[in-house]
Amino acid sequence: MSLNIDQIRGLFPVLHQEVHGKPLIYLDNAATTQKPQSVxxxxxxxxxxxxxxxxxxxxxxxxxxxxxxxxxxxxxxxxxxxxxxxxxxxxxxxxxxxxxxxxxxxxxxxxxxxxxxxxxxxxxxxxxxxxxxxxxxxxxxxxxxxxxxxxxxxxxxxxxxxxxxxxxxxxxxxxxxxxxxxxxxxxxxxxxxxxxxxxxxxxxxxxxxxxxxxxxxxxxxxxxxxxxxxxxxxxxxxxxxxxxxxxxxxxxxxxxxxxxxxxxxxxxxxxxxxxxxxxxxxxxxxxxxxxxxxSLGKKNIKMHEDDLLSYSNELLTSIKGFIPVGTAKEKVCVLSFNIKDMHPFDVGVMLDANGIAVRTGHHCTQPLMKRLGLEGTVRASFAVYNTRNEIEKLAESVAKIARIKNK
Amino acid sequence: MSSIQDIQDEIVSEFEILGDDKESTIFYIMELGASLAPFPENERKEENIIKGCQSKVWLIADEQDGKINYKADSNTDITKGLISLLLRVLNNRKPEEIMKAELDFVSRIGMGSIIGSQRSNGFASMIKQIKLYALAFQTKQNV
Missing domain, CATH: 3.40.640.10 (Type I PLP-dependent aspartate aminotransferase-like (Major domain))
Structure with missing residues (x-):
């Protein structure tokens, strides 16, 4: 069964707002998910x-x-x-x-x-x-x-x-x-x-x-x-x-x-x-x-989230300067990355200016970052209410930001 | 040389031109960072790192003709931009002037909402360290 994402989004009041004059795209779900009206x-x-x-x-x-x-x-x-x-x-x-x-x-x-x-x-x-x-x-x-x-x-x-x-x-x-x-x-x-x-x-x-x-x-x-x-x-x-x-x-x-x-x-x-x-x-x-x-079914949620992850991989990997971090075969819908010659904090602040909420830094995994030789990453993490359209906006913004240092 | 207040007013009016558009404001801050004077490689060491900043910030200072000359750098472009604003206001001034400086441009340009609260704390640490250097040089001058 494929889920009606528009209907699901309607259950989450917090998603319907603007930040810095742009519609909020909430991609920090691994930090915390938003709450439906019923909760x-x-x-x-x-x-x-x-x-x-x-x-x-x-x-x-x-x-x-x-x-x-x-x-x-x-x-x-x-x-x-x-x-x-x-x-x-x-x-x-x-x-x-x-x-x-x-x-x-x-x-x-x-x-x-x-x-x-x-x-x-x-x-x-x-x-x-x-x-x-x-x-x-x-x-x-x-x-x-x-x-x-x-x-x-x-x-x-x-x-x-x-x-x-x-x-x-x-x-x-x-x-x-x-x-x-x-x-x-x-x-x-x-x-x-x-x-x-x-x-x-x-x-x-x-x-x-x-x-x-x-x-x-x-x-x-x-x-x-x-x-x-x-x-x-x-x-x-x-x-x-x-x-x-x-x-x-x-x-x-x-x-x-x-x-x-x-x-x-x-x-x-x-x-x-x-x-x-x-x-x-x-x-x-x-x-x-x-x-x-x-009510949604974990299987259906997983199917939707897997689609978002593979779509985001598809759109972002072609961006010049995009460096994926963590490319395991089996993954939940977390997209960790860096932009060549840019600090993850700067990328996060610029995404925020575009209304896109992500997490940047070491994600409370400093030994892992040290093992990977990184100071941190930008992490976009998805939930059932995210859409393909939001992934497209993320890709557009990342491409624009990456161009600053990767012409 | 313009007064600390004049330079702060100048900065505020530059940011006013950018208006409420956060994206252009961030781009502008990053551009400012690119114009920061080069930082000596041999000074990029642990003891010159300012504590309390999320990103790495190195700061050194020396004195010439009773005025303090700061050099700073960061591993993030936005932080470099913020440093360049601070140094534009405070560089090449007498220690007592720096210590007394009321940096109202920070709140007037709405720094908190531009960089977020965590970075604002880091920014405050930078100001504190700059003033500590001023205090140290003043003490030395008075000895």
């Missing part, structure tokens, strides 16, 4: 009709809010095909989800001389929490190298695996280059030597079908705001037996079974990991964004 309405309805604290209130509003909150947990379960909704923990975002695993699973199960494997493609949020843990525990961080095209070298990964490997934490789709990693193969290989695997799904969950049971990953971390949902909300999926074996993350209300001054017993999962009043409004509204994705 905005859900936020406003919650505060205007249902606002109350969840799980313990003895009144109608609290009961309603609790039901809606838990309905999102069930919707997330379905979205990633987890076995049960208790395996879904709400966090602040992907970063917090990864830190939660590092501070609980990591602190308990990773010790001196144990090894954690990540890849060169990682976002800082999948590097720094492990460095902090390694420093504390005397564990060792190992890095999977990549090719020039931005693909991990699987054979090198296999060489890094050893009985010391306790965890492989790897990005599913690279935020800077778009590369989709062969995660199923990685998970299988890691499991063979008894290591657990965390998938950073921040960039993959909005574009690819995710089935955690089929992938058999032990953890999956992702953010609502890259899925047309609210900011400040993320998910950590973990297998029940692992979550149960992990100590709590934050202490406080909600996460306890019984508190005495002598001893506290902890609540069951997922509540054990959700101390304090959670981000109720955003959790409730998140269901609406998952409904939005479901």
């Amino acid at each position: 905005l309405d859900a936020l406003s309805t919650y505060y205007s009709q249902d606002n109350s604290n969840i799980h313990r209130g003895a009144h109608a509003l609290a009961d309603r809010a609790t039901r809606y909150y838990e309905a999102t947990r069930e919707a997330v379960r379905e979205f990633i095909n987890a076995k049960e909704s208790a395996e879904i923990i709400f966090t602040k975002g992907t970063t917090e989800s990864i830190n939660l695993v590092a501070q609980t699973f990591g602190r308990k199960f990773i010790g001196k001389d144990d090894e954690i494997i990540i890849s060169t493609l990682e976002h800082h949020s999948n590097i720094v929490p492990w460095q902090m843990l390694c420093e504390e525990k005397g564990a060792v961080l190992k890095i999977i190298p990549i090719t020039e095209s931005g693909e991990i070298i699987f054979e090198e990964f296999q060489k890094l695996l050893s009985p010391k490997t306790k965890l492989v934490s790897i990005v599913h789709a690279s935020n800077a280059l778009g590369t989709i990693n062969p995660v199923k193969k990685i998970i299988d290989a890691a499991h063979q030597i008894g290591a657990k695997v965390l998938l950073d799904g921040a960039q993959s969950t909005s574009h690819l079908e995710i089935d955690v049971q089929d992938l058999d990953c032990d953890f999956l971390a992702f953010s609502a705001h890259k899925l047309y949902g609210p900011t400040g909300l993320g998910v950590l999926y973990g297998k029940r037996e692992i979550l149960e074996a992990m100590p709590p993350f934050l202490g406080g209300g909600e996460m306890i079974k019984e508190v005495t001054f002598e001893k506290t017993t902890y609540n069951d999962i997922p509540f054990k990991f959700e101390a304090g009043t959670p981000n109720i409004a955003d959790v409730i509204a998140f269901k609406t964004s998952l409904d939005f994705i479901k």
Whole structure:
């Protein structure tokens, strides 16, 4: 089924505006996606009709809010095909989800001389929490190298695996280059030597079908705001037996079974990991964004986004001075590039002057940029509401900018 | 030599001609950058980099007849253009003049909306470093 993009665009109020006197072309979707009206309405309805604290209130509003909150947990379960909704923990975002695993699973199960494997493609949020843990525990961080095209070298990964490997934490789709990693193969290989695997799904969950049971990953971390949902909300999926074996993350209300001054017993999962009043409004509204994705169908979204990516490649590669960065065979719709003899910041500012929103810089992947010998790139990233016409405008603007230094 | 205020007024009127068109304003700033005096290769080193700028900015200064002569460079063309505006206002002046300078042209040309808030912070770091040099030379003169 091909999607009616005009109709979809009509659902996103923010897209219909001018910046610097030009119609907005929003191509910074890997940073955050825009929100459909239904998500905005859900936020406003919650505060205007249902606002109350969840799980313990003895009144109608609290009961309603609790039901809606838990309905999102069930919707997330379905979205990633987890076995049960208790395996879904709400966090602040992907970063917090990864830190939660590092501070609980990591602190308990990773010790001196144990090894954690990540890849060169990682976002800082999948590097720094492990460095902090390694420093504390005397564990060792190992890095999977990549090719020039931005693909991990699987054979090198296999060489890094050893009985010391306790965890492989790897990005599913690279935020800077778009590369989709062969995660199923990685998970299988890691499991063979008894290591657990965390998938950073921040960039993959909005574009690819995710089935955690089929992938058999032990953890999956992702953010609502890259899925047309609210900011400040993320998910950590973990297998029940692992979550149960992990100590709590934050202490406080909600996460306890019984508190005495002598001893506290902890609540069951997922509540054990959700101390304090959670981000109720955003959790409730998140269901609406998952409904939005479901109504379009991930397959249809992917087909449209693949078309945008290949069309942009087609139009931009012929521009004199255009240098693509990240040319993996399997990619989500991220187009990273540079213009010969121009700094990515300057290109970004000039695109902005044309109404085109992109990201420039190192994209929180400084080690990756260093490996590629680059200071940064310009990154255009697409979502379901982008059009071929917008790609044409991008190509026109890039061509005009490139001509300054590439006559 | 025109006063700091005269030169700032001149800059403001040049930007007024460009109007609200951001694209032409950016092109103009980049052109200004191209006219920046060449920066000595051997000074392109870590200790001359201004901290707080997203792009790399090198700044050096020397003194001649009690006036300060700045040289600067950047790896981005827009930043080079911004530096050239600053140096046009502040170069070849006495330290106390530089330290006292109120750079109102920055807000009058709407710099914030032209370059964005992150770059504006970097621009502020450049001004700070220029004034720090002025303070250092003034202290030296007074010794």
